[in-house]
Amino acid sequence: MREGSIDAPIRHPIDWQSDNFSDPKALFEELKRVFDICNGCRRCFNLCGTFPKLFDLIDETPTGDINEVDEDKFWEVIDNCYLCDICFKTKCPYVPPHEFNVDFPHLMLRAKALKHKQKKVSLRDKILSNPETLGSFAGIPIIAQTVNAFNKTKLGGLVSEKALGIDRNAPKPKFYSQTARKELKHYVNEPSLSNDDTAQKSVVLFATCYGNRNDPQVVKDTVVCFEKNNVPIVLTKTEKCCGMPKLELGDIDSVAKAKD
Ligand code: SF4
Ligand code: SF4
Structure with a gap:
């Protein structure tokens, strides 16, 4: 067995509609398997609150064994993950195709989906x-x-x-009632889809829910920066939430619905 993979990472599709995905027994077995690997590795100790919480829980047991940690406490680990993907993308040597098959963010999403399904969301x-x-x-x-x-x-x-x-x-x-998209409505336009390399291309700006309603100045400043560098910018006619807050909650159904 190789200590760590040097192959390009593979991302397996999330099998979120299978029965196994939301089977609590299968989930907790997989959580223990992956947490045990992370315990032996600990490379991600400083990435976010998730890993320090996990390692503290293990270190507090008499023998430092994940099997001694109360399963209910796993939620303290899971709740700390906001699915940024950094552990998968920048740190982990055990992501597929390595045989350990560790995809920590996808596993956290699976746990969050179970929590959402069991209606334990605040x-x-x-x-x-x-x-x-x-x-x-x-x-x-x-x-x-x-x-x-x-x-x-x-x-x-x-x-x-x-x-x-x-x-x-x-x-x-x-x-803000005067949202970024209201203030920038004169930028609403169809982006140029021409394949002609000489055609003027535009950047399509996604204002985001937060930028639009809570911090419109950031969006307006972004437009100014692009224009100062002679990059044309457009806003799409409509904009929807990207779905990340729902995904972080494990509400995969809502994310799928929003996509369609
Ligand atoms: S995906 Fe979750 S566990 Fe991984 S670095 Fe981001 S917050 Fe931490
Ligand atoms: S996610 Fe990977 S790199 Fe991070 S602690 Fe776990 S095994 Fe180590």
Whole structure:
């Protein structure tokens, strides 16, 4: 067996519609198998909160064995992963085609999907994973100013902590009724699809839910940067949420629906 793979990584499709994918027993066996490999490796100790949590749980057991960790505590590891993919893409020598077949982010997604299926998702996560709905409501003129002012008060912090479990001191995003896409509506156009190399190509700017409703200045500044460098820019006629907040919640059905 090779210590680590030197082949190009392979990404297996996520078998999310199979029975095995959401079978708790099969999932926890796979979690233990992969966590055990990670315990012996520990290369990802400083990437995010996921791995330190995992290694602390193992180190707290008398013999440092993943089998001694209470399975319920695995959720503390899983909840820390936000599916950025860095461990797979930049660190792990055991990704397929290596026989260890470690795809840590896909395994976290599988666990999150089970949690979502078992309806163990908090109200906070349900609300925050709907940035389009949240932004279109909180961005209504007058409501936006009211929400922004309330969020700055001590009472606002207390309410968000008690009702949603958001730390009272956590900075809250500001909501704008004058969104980036409204301000840049004169950029809405069809991108040039010409194959002619000499034709002027445009960059299609995806404002994102956050950029559009919570930080429009970033989007406007991006347009200025491109134009300063003589790169034409367009916005598409409509824009939808990329689905990442739903994916992070394990709500794969909603992501599939949004794609269609
Ligand atoms: S995919 Fe998850 S576990 Fe891997 S580096 Fe990103 S947050 Fe950490
Ligand atoms: S994901 Fe790969 S590189 Fe990271 S700790 Fe686990 S086995 Fe090691």
